[in-house]
Amino acid sequence: MTLKVLVVGGGIGGLATAIALARKGHRVTVIERDPDWSVYGVGIIQQSNVVRAMEQLGVLERFIAAAFGFDAVEIFAPNGIMVARIPSPRLVEGRPANVGIGRPALQNVLAGTARELGAEVRLGVTVATLQDDGTAVAVTFSDRSNGRFDLVVGADGVNSQIRGMVLPDAETPQFTGQSVWRYNLPRHADLDALRTFNGPTGVGLVPMSQELMYMFVTTPEPGNPRYPVDGLAARMRERIANCSPVIRELGEQITDDAQVVYRPLEGMLVTGAWSRGRVVLLGDAVHATTPHLGQGAGMAIEDAIVLADELEKDKDVARACVSYRDRRYERCRYIVNASLSICYGQLGKGPPVEMHQATADMFKTVAKPI
Structure with missing residues (x-):
């Protein structure tokens, strides 16, 4: 059965959903509120489970070509002494365990593939109303156009509009007390792994090409301040x-x-339903995680694959959406909670977490089939 699907959100999760569903033969429209479809220019870590997921999406060759592969994570004490080098499991034979990739490069891989598979992409458009009558979802858009869809997927991020429309009583994102700073730098020739430096100020170095790496810095930011662009570089230097x-x-x-790039860190897990009828949520819209284990995007990509799989198994769309949530919940709950534990340990709001053990546990967990 071919479904007509609306995906709300043109980020990583939304584009992965478009690809996964288009490969199953469904007709997909993606809407994105940003008319420029802009992506901030720093990098992102994609670990072994994401490399496997990219193979399942059929984009692995493009993905690897745009990225920098590595097979280990190095953990350093605050004084700069390395305390552990943790090998990462390779889940795709002949391919690196992990990669670092620029966000614009990842966007190009996913957007290009989605369009080649026939997905329609509409920019500068949002949902105005949704009405699910049990047989289809009637949607009106901000440009006054309308359509009927067999399924609507809310992949519109931590502040999801669609979550607010269909699950108004669900959990909402909460500021953790910590923020992250990111900046691109020339890659050191010997940087062949993700390097993380522990302490109240957490720092990581991630290779993303032969020429570039990026630095991320997590810092306490009481009161959730917002800073003007002017002076951001000096503020980041002060933090380290x-x-x-x-x-x-x-x-x-x-x-x-x-x-x-400065971002406050928010966490959220929707513990109840992730769908209502023919409208379903995925990615940060239902399980927003802090970046301490590098799995936010990975969980959204896996969501997309599982949702497409469940829709293939069960022709009842609403029931397939429930089955998708049942398959994904425990894995996503683990990532959200384990990441928050690291965050709160750094802030002194919880016991300190041994990063080498947390990292090893994460690799073991995500290596399991989705």
């Missing part, structure tokens, strides 16, 4: 002033305010 010498030295290259 007490880190190890190698991090401070790299910080001297953080000079361009406009290239600093």
Whole structure:
């Protein structure tokens, strides 16, 4: 049975959903509220389960070509001494366990594939109303157009409009007390792994091409302040002033305010239903995680594959949406809670977490089939 599907949100989760459903023969329309479809220019970690998921989506060759592969995570003490190098399991033979990739490059891979598979992409459009009559969902859009769809997928992020429309009593994102700063830098020639530096200020270095790596820095930010662009580089340098010498030295290259990406960290897990009738949610819309285990995008991509799989198994769309949530809940709950535990440990709001053990446990968990 071919379904007519509306995907709300043109980010990683939404595009993965478009690809997974289009490959099953469904007709997909993606709407994205940003008329420029812009993506901030720093990188993202995609770990072994994502490499496997990209193979399942049929985009692995493009994905690997646009990325930098590596097979380990190195854990450093705050003083810069390495305490562990943790091998990552390869889940696709002949391919790296993990990759770092620029977000624009990942967007190009996914968007290009979705369009080649026939997905329609409409920019600068949002949903105005939804009405599920049990046989289809009638949708009116912000541009006053309308349509009827067999399924609507809300992949519209942590502040999901669709979640608010169909699950108004569901959990909402909560600021953790911590924020993340990101900046691109020239890659050190010996950087062949993700390097994480523990401490109240957490730092990571991620290779994403032969030429580039990016630095992420997690810091306490009481009161959830919002900073102007002017002065962001200086603020980021201030945040790493007490880190190890190698991090401070790299910080001297953080000079361009406009290239600093600053984001407050929010966490959320919808513990009840993830769907209502023919409208279903995925990714950050139902399980927004902090980046401490590098699995936010990975969980959304896996969601897309499982949703397409369940829709193939069960022709009852509403029932397939429930089965999708049943398959995904425990895995996503683990990632959200384990990531928050690291975050709260860094903030002194919970017991400190041994990063090498948390990382090893995560790799073991995500290596399991989805």
